[in-house]
Amino acid sequence: MPIRTNRGRAAVYRRLWGYPLRSPRHLMGTIVFLAIVVTALGIVLPKVMGKPATATPGAPGSTSVTTTTSQPPGIAAPVPTTATLPTRLSSPLLTPTSAAPNPEAVNVAKQWATAWVNHPAGITNADWLNGMRALTTDEFLPQMSTVDPANITATRVTGDATVQSSYTSSVVVLVPTDGPKLSITVVNTGAGWRVSDYDQAS
Known part of the structure; x- marks a missing residue:
């Protein structure tokens, strides 16, 4: 009911x-x-x-777009055209541009090396680092704060700085000392040239 x-x-x-x-x-x-x-x-x-339309496979690093147009009866339909659109990955990577050595960059590297070898007995890392702070990038300072000056054997710069490689925004400078030779990377920060890395070359 x-x-x-x-x-x-x-x-x-x-x-x-x-x-x-x-x-x-x-x-x-x-x-x-x-x-x-x-x-x-x-x-x-x-x-x-209904099934969703599937994408037409194309070349790696490109996107394929297929276009068709409607035709009146009795006229053959045109062959679909496929246009290849470039993607970000298909663009070539830019390489650094070589340039003449910048005298300011070379001078900064030599000043930084002079401060690096200046570590009297008993000097703290903070006092030692203060001598290089104005010549070092902010990103590299935390790494330098882990260095113990007592472990540095060099005590003086023994020769002129020479340029190993030079680009518009960075320069690698070699500075000899009475210990290891220093390979110093100097970059243009926009506010001046600053040391962003160094290594002890043979």
Whole structure:
């Protein structure tokens, strides 16, 4: 017999909504049923709505775009044209531009080396680093703060600085000392030339 009153319908709705809460078994059964329904919809709906268009494969590092135009009946359709669009990866990487050695960069390297070999007995890292702070990039200072000046054997610069390589924004300078020869990298920070790295060359 059909339900003809609102009270009767409300009672039926309460029974339906309350069914999963009657016991853990009912709750688990309801969850499994809903999972099956959702999975089935996910499989059936794409087939009903139609398959999505697939991209045309092209050359690596490029995106292919296919264009077609509609033609009146009786006229052969044109062959689809494929245009290759360049991507960021297809652009060649820029290489540093060689340039004549900058005298200021060479002078900064020699001043930095002179401060590097200046480490009297008992000097702290902070005092030693203060002599190079104005000549060093902010990014390289934390690495220099880990150096113990007592472990540096060189005590003086023994010759003129020579340029090993030179670019528009960086210069590598060799400075001889009475210990190891220093290979010092000087970069143009925009606020002046500063030392960004060094190594002990043979």
